[in-house]
Amino acid sequence: MASLTNPTTLSTLTHHHHQPSSISTFTLFNSPKHPSFTPLITHSTITTNPTVFRRTPTITSATTNPSPSTSTASFHGTCYVVRDNIDTDQIIPAEYLTLVPSKPDEYKKLGSYALIGLPSSYEQRFVEPGENNSKYSIIIAGDNFGCGSSREHAPVALGAAGVAAVVAESYARIFFRNSVATGEVYPLESEVRVCDECRTGDVVTIELEGSLLVNHTTGKQYRLKPIGDAGPVIEAGGIFAYARKTGMIPGSLQVLVFCSFSAVLWTRIISKLHIQACR
Amino acid sequence: MATSSFISTRLSSGPSIHTPISKKNKLSTKIMAVMTPQTSDRKPSTTGSVKTGMTMTEKIFARASERTQLSPGENVWVNVDVFMTHDICGPGVIGVFKREFGDDAKVWDREKVVIIPDHYIFTSDERANRNVDIIRDFSNEQNIKYFYDITDRGDFKANPDYKGVCHIALAQEGHCRPGEILVGTDSHTCTAGAFGQFATGIGNTDAGFVLGTGKILLKVPPTLRFVLDGEMPDYLLAKDLILHIIGEISVSGATYKAMEFVGTTIETLSMEERMTLCNMVIEAGGKNGIVPADATTFKYLEDKTSVSYEPVYSDAQAGYVAEYRIDVTKLEPLVAKPHSPDNRGLARECKDIKLDRVYIGSCTGGKTEDFLAAAKLLLASGDKVKVPTYIVPATQKVWMDLYTLPVPGSGGKTCWQIFEQAGCNSPNSPSCGACMGGPLDTYARMNEPQVCLSTTNRNFPGRMGHKEGQIYLASPYTAAASALTGFVTDPRDFLH
Numbered sequence: 022m023a024s025l026t027n028p029t030t031l032s033t034l035t036h037h038h039h040q041p042s043s044i045s046t047f048t049l050f051n052s053p054k055h056p057s058f059t060p061l062i063t064h065s066t067i068t069t070n071p072t073v074f075r076r077t078p079t080i081t082s083a084t085t086n087p088s089p090s091t092s093t094a095s096f097h098g099t100c101y102v103v104r105d106n107i108d109t110d111q112i113i114p115a116e117y118l119t120l121v122p123s124k125p126d127e128y129k130k131l132g133s134y135a136l137i138g139l140p141s142s143y144e145q146r147f148v149e150p151g152e153n154n155s156k157y158s159i160i161i162a163g164d165n166f167g168c169g170s171s172r173e174h175a176p177v178a179l180g181a182a183g184v185a186a187v188v189a190e191s192y193a194r195i196f197f198r199n200s201v202a203t204g205e206v207y208p209l210e211s212e213v214r215v216c217d218e219c220r221t222g223d224v225v226t227i228e229l230e231g232s233l234l235v236n237h238t239t240g241k242q243y244r245l246k247p248i249g250d251a252g253p254v255i256e257a258g259g260i261f262a263y264a265r266k267t268g269m270i271p272g273s274l275q276v277l278v279f280c281s282f283s284a285v286l287w288t289r290i291i292s293k294l295h296i297q298a299c300r
Numbered sequence: 301m302a303t304s305s306f307i308s309t310r311l312s313s314g315p316s317i318h319t320p321i322s323k324k325n326k327l328s329t330k331i332m333a334v335m336t337p338q339t340s341d342r343k344p345s346t347t348g349s350v351k352t353g354m355t356m357t358e359k360i361f362a363r364a365s366e367r368t369q370l371s372p373g374e375n376v377w378v379n380v381d382v383f384m385t386h387d388i389c390g391p392g393v394i395g396v397f398k399r400e401f402g403d404d405a406k407v408w409d410r411e412k413v414v415i416i417p418d419h420y421i422f423t424s425d426e427r428a429n430r431n432v433d434i435i436r437d438f439s440n441e442q443n444i445k446y447f448y449d450i451t452d453r454g455d456f457k458a459n460p461d462y463k464g465v466c467h468i469a470l471a472q473e474g475h476c477r478p479g480e481i482l483v484g485t486d487s488h489t490c491t492a493g494a495f496g497q498f499a500t501g502i503g504n505t506d507a508g509f510v511l512g513t514g515k516i517l518l519k520v521p522p523t524l525r526f527v528l529d530g531e532m533p534d535y536l537l538a539k540d541l542i543l544h545i546i547g548e549i550s551v552s553g554a555t556y557k558a559m560e561f562v563g564t565t566i567e568t569l570s571m572e573e574r575m576t577l578c579n580m581v582i583e584a585g586g587k588n589g590i591v592p593a594d595a596t597t598f599k600y601l602e603d604k605t606s607v608s609y610e611p612v613y614s615d616a617q618a619g620y621v622a623e624y625r626i627d628v629t630k631l632e633p634l635v636a637k638p639h640s641p642d643n644r645g646l647a648r649e650c651k652d653i654k655l656d657r658v659y660i661g662s663c664t665g666g667k668t669e670d671f672l673a674a675a676k677l678l679l680a681s682g683d684k685v686k687v688p689t690y691i692v693p694a695t696q697k698v699w700m701d702l703y704t705l706p707v708p709g710s711g712g713k714t715c716w717q718i719f720e721q722a723g724c725n726s727p728n729s730p731s732c733g734a735c736m737g738g739p740l741d742t743y744a745r746m747n748e749p750q751v752c753l754s755t756t757n758r759n760f761p762g763r764m765g766h767k768e769g770q771i772y773l774a775s776p777y778t779a780a781a782s783a784l785t786g787f788v789t790d791p792r793d794f795l796h
Contacts, residue, residue, distance in 0.1 A: 108760040115736040118388045119427035123395020140761045165552040171487040173503030194556050199503035261400050
């Protein structure tokens with residue numbers, strides 16, 4: 022396995038470029054998103070610079086259809102805390118909606134504007150000026166996260182900025198649905214008001230298998246709610262994969278989809294990973 | 301006033317920046333509302349005890365998924381009757397569609413797709429203009445029957461196909477029909493529920509799926525029932541009704557639920573007023589709003605569609621999650637104060653709020669009847685407005701109505717004549733306009749931290765442009781009254 026401390030080595034694997042395509046390659050992916058995951062780094066190797074890893078299906082297992090099993094994926098990184106009723110205008114203000122999420126360069130730009138609509142009472146900016154990515158990979162929110170407009174640009178902007186997951190007290194339904202459909206961010210619900218007990222900058226880990234949020238900075242742990250009805254769709258890999266799996270769309274597209282987009286999927290994964298250690 | 305005992309104590313707080321707090325904390329026994337809690341013994345459908353009675357939303361789902369019976373909470377694949385997209389989401393939808401179904405794929409039904417440029421039209425922003433080109437190319441390639449194109453941005457009237465705001469265009473062009481399923485890439489797609497159909501907003505990826513298959517996976521929502529009775533006071537409009545409801549149940553009070561509006565008051569509302577009501581269902585988190593179709597609906601549709609439709613109605617034994625009864629004669633004109641649509645306040649209690657501008661427009665408050673209402677109030681006063689007052693008709697048809705329809709009681713004057721006499725700005729090109737800010741050169745965009753009262757639907761921070769701008773949402777009557785004084789003003793000051 023190429024050394025993960027030298028990201029350029031891994032990136033050479035990704036150079037079969039397909040035509041510019043959508044960022045939502047997670048939804049194309051044939052296999053369930055996380056059942057056979059092996060996270061590239063376990064959270065026991067926490068360093069002073071917390072890093073981000075995403076759930077990453079390995080290419081070799083993608084051709085099979087593994088049965089859904091308990092997930093081994095986890096998300097680890099620094100969190101950014103927001104309050105209640107963060108509407109999609111705050112997540113991505115309307116003036117940036119001319120950017121088309123399915124165009125790769127505009128997808129990247131959306132990331133640079135993620136949460137730029139938050140009022141100035143939020144002292145830390147989510148994305149630094151001039152950057153495309155945020156140093157915060159997990160968002161912790163209060164009630165009704167993502168309310169307002171149905172713009173899919175909202176979960177897309179967050180995903181493009183490097184957000185792996187959101188832990189909110191509750192979601193507005195269109196945002197939740199868009200998160201599941203695109204695979205951009207993993208929308209989790211907490212059982213208590215975690216936004217009252219976490220501070221921006223805290224180092225946290227989310228363990229999907231145990232439905233747990235661990236705040237390493239405060240030492241506290243929180244139960245997360247099960248994903249519910251969205252589970253089968255997320256497990257299948259998004260709405261299109263789920264439709265193919267359940268026979269709603271002809272399955273013969275499956276192979277074509279995999280071949281065409283697996284490389285693009287890797288490109289996306291690598292570009293979002295900040296890699297530090299070898300598996 | 302006798303009515304004050306019916307108003308929540310929250311309303312009496314002075315004008316202030318709304319600080320979002322946990323909705324759980326807001327449940328207080330101090331609230332004495334005009335709306336009473338459930339008193340009938342309808343069984344909630346979520347218990348599963350109701351086997352045969354279905355709400356109208358459930359019936360629409362059943363028919364669309366070819367089932368005879370279903371219950372809230374079930375996930376079903378439904379057939380879509382009409383799919384709508386516009387200029388800001390269309391390109392993304394097309395990207396998903398081609399990626400998933402192939403570059404040569406065809407949409408599932410070229411007559412059921414309605415593509416309406418309306419958001420960022422009259423701007424020099426290159427990407428915005430390019431996005432209209434993208435949806436045009438796609439419409440040509442797919443031979444889309446209903447593409448309301450605009451090519452000459454300098455003069456909207458030079459574009460015979462161009463309509464304007466998608467939700468109003470859908471209604472005016474006869475795409476809304478009782479009993480059907482309509483989905484669109486805009487949260488205010490719920491407006492069409494006024495026609496007794498299921499209509500809701502979806503994102504690009506779901507939309508790409510619909511384009512290719514004509515189906516969508518939806519969870520059957522449980523229904524909240526709102527019974528509005530009483531003769532509508534002549535100083536209230538549907539906007540006041542929905543602001544009252546949202547203020548009562550909060551911005552997440554209807555999440556994942558259908559909001560069904562019935563009652564004697566509803567039966568007297570025109571189609572456009574019903575559209576205003578259903579339009580803001582999303583502001584309460586609602587999945588859809590719905591009003592039973594009746595003679596008013598059928599009359600409206602007579603000259604607009606020849607497609608046959610079959611209305612549905614809730615069974616008497618249908619189950620509801622909750623039922624609210626509202627006596628509209630007890631309500632007063634309202635505003636939603638910054639920065640949330642549920643930050644309800646009495647217009648008369650906000651009379652010290654100084655305004656920098658008034659905006660009358662959008663799918664919520666820019667329809668013909670909205671302007672007729674504003675004109676009626678301005679006429680009653682005879683005065684001139686004290687602040688810049690922006691008039692943005694929703695569609696070409698509305699624009700024409702401003703210049704041709706006589707305002708009742710005016711001796712034949714048109715809306716525009718009355719607006720002009722009162723010193724309002726000339727009506728601008730029909731589109732979504734500044735409701736959501738948009739590109740920096742959008743007409744009436746709030747580019748400075750000002751205080752604006754508008755007939756639009758959202759007032760979250762930065763909604764109309766500037767992050768520190770303050771937006772008060774209100775009815776067209778309240779907007780006209782406020783324009784006349786330069787302060788938030790109860791329309792009764794002019795209407796009685």
